[in-house]
Amino acid sequence: MDSELALKTWFRMLSNTALIEQELRTLFVREFNVTLPQFDLMAALHHAGGSEKMSALSKWMKVSNGNITGVVDRLERDGLVERQALPEDRRVKIISLTDAGAEVFGRMAQRHKEWISSLLEEIGEGDLEQLHLQLVQLSKTIKRKIL
Amino acid sequence: MDSELALKTWFRMLSNTALIEQELRTLFVREFNVTLPQFDLMAALHHAGGSEKMSALSKWMKVSNGNITGVVDRLERDGLVERQALPEDRRVKIISLTDAGAEVFGRMAQRHKEWISSLLEEIGEGDLEQLHLQLVQLSKTIKRKIL
């Protein structure tokens, strides 16, 4: 097993990801004044059908509970999400996209897709499929090693 | 151009990277009580031959100047690096690995390589080469788009 090649591959994956993330961060702030974690949280809510518990968001997004509290605080302050109490279990808070939040999220998701496909558009269709397959395979390998 | 496939590929790259980074973060803290950015900065110093200016570190690591200040503060506090004045230009600070820092870095770099090659070892040699080439190609594409 060529550990130098493994290392080079890892560095290349890391730097590509960092480049794209930085570009997305800039674009999201510029066009929507929203941070990447804030977009991610709204995407998680959208994925869940519009509303979700704090703890479920924490698990889905693979970040700590304490982190979710802060991100929701700022989104709530900006009127994009709201906290609701759950009568049958007073420990729980349900987070929902507000109407404004849902509207903004729709536009953000559209732009996000455009940005990504623009960044990747120069890769040939076949190469892109192959890269995707390689990454799916890598996912499985990593998860077996780590979890 | 299939923008759904582009999006799926991006998400997969992002989640793979996050998984590996999280694992490395845990291992570095457990074995060396050092964070990933701290290791990265020490690696940058090593790459530069042992010492380097703050501004050069900032450029090499692609993070803000202010960030470097904080990371160096903590590494200095822990005795792994030191700041030295440059007599001929008093604006400049030269950061160097201390003897202790160089010794620890040697062990960390070795373990880091082992961890990465262990995480990727199940990928076949040919597949790994192919993945690496795909990522190098992607790098070029992205940089042309962004810079």
Place this chain on the structure above:
DNA sequence: TCTTGATATTTTAGGTATGAAATATTAGTG
């Protein structure tokens, strides 16, 4: 020399991130 512009670093304000402790609340057990 004085001013002006460029360079180098630090500081500040705002936002993420973690893990651990603190708070509430619920649910199960004796």
Place this chain on the structure above:
DNA sequence: CACTAATATTTCATACCTAAAATATCAAGA
């Protein structure tokens, strides 16, 4: 019913991270 364990969220301390402002210094021209 009181006690305890489990669950849900927030708070706290620490570390990262950025962009922009502040500070200090250098270098060059009027």
